[in-house]
Amino acid sequence: MIAAADLKPLQRAALLAALSTPAHTLVRGRGVYAPPGAPAGAFAFTVCAVRALERDDLLRPADAFADTVELTPNGLRLALELDAAARDAADRMRAA
Secondary structure, three states, X not given: OOOHHHOXXXXXXXXXXXXXXXXXXXXXXXXXXXXXXXXXXXXXXXXXXXXXXXXXXXXXXXXXXXXXXXXXXXHHHHHHHHHHHHHHHHHHHHHO
């Protein structure tokens, strides 16, 4: 099983972006994946980054055409860990 320390920063960001959506998904548009409803020019994730997360069983296609990918149970667990760590770091910075 992959750990948070094994992920590249872009992969971490993609997991957190998927976690931030109600359905925990990213949608494909013009060669990149982004959270549904993201404004034009918002941070997007390359197909290569998404495929690496699929290979590691953190994302999976949500439809037959792979236009949408969703977090797997492993991806959800890891995204929640990353989110908790980010919140803890932010709390420590505020307290200092």
